Amino acid sequence: MQAPRDTEPDEPTEPHNLVELMRAIESIDTPSGRIRFDEVLDAIGRRAFGPLLLLAGLVTLMPIVSGIPGVPTLMALFTLLVCGQLLAGRRTFWLPGWLRNRTLPSDKVHKGLKWMYKPARWIDRLLNARITFMTGKQGIRLTALACFVLALAMPPMELIPLTVNIAGVALTLFGLAIMARDGLLSILAFIITGTSLFVIIYNLL
Numbered sequence: 569m570q571a572p573r574d575t576e577p578d579e580p581t582e583p584h585n586l587v588e589l590m591r592a593i594e595s596i597d598t599p600s601g602r603i604r605f606d607e608v609l610d611a612i613g614r615r616a617f618g619p620l621l622l623l624a625g626l627v628t629l630m631p632i633v634s635g636i637p638g639v640p641t642l643m644a645l646f647t648l649l650v651c652g653q654l655l656a657g658r659r660t661f662w663l664p665g666w667l668r669n670r671t672l673p674s675d676k677v678h679k680g681l682k683w684m685y686k687p688a689r690w691i692d693r694l695l696n697a698r699i700t701f702m703t704g705k706q707g708i709r710l711t712a713l714a715c716f717v718l719a720l721a722m723p724p725m726e727l728i729p730l731t732v733n734i735a736g737v738a739l740t741l742f743g744l745a746i747m748a749r750d751g752l753l754s755i756l757a758f759i760i761t762g763t764s765l766f767v768i769i770y771n772l773l
Contacts, residue, residue, distance in 0.1 A: 583613075587688050587692050589626065593623075596608065602672065618743050619747065622739070622740055624736075628722075640722050641723045646667060647719035649661070691744070697750060699752055711745075731768055738764060
């Protein structure tokens, strides 16, 4: 097990919106042509719940990346681990080596980021601190519980077109809501989570 990294002096500045997180990922040097998940965590920070949720949502939302077999399940496992540890009261998130060492093709990641920059800038302009009790301590725990349940449903979503991307929207909005203390986004994310769970249950019955 890797030791906690709370004391690392080079912990990166936490991104405050979607564009900042995307730029942090885009800045990673990838001479091998593949991006290690551990490198992405180093770029955005390992201790902040909001950016980690946003990362899971962003990867799941990008069609060119989420279309790679197994990626939605990988993001589901990542979300389960992060949310489970937050609900258990941990302040630093631990991830197993096999997950941290997984890689994605850097060209597909960069193409996906390029495709998302325009909507990301539009979304960032809408962020505002409001209905902040939804992003307080209890609101964050409720968010973690909702994302935990959503992550459990993500593997079968790979079999139903577009549902994985809906889950990505929910995770992205939850992450942005926490980062910007935007309770309105949090409420919208809860509605989308409920909708996606309804769709998966309906299709499985």
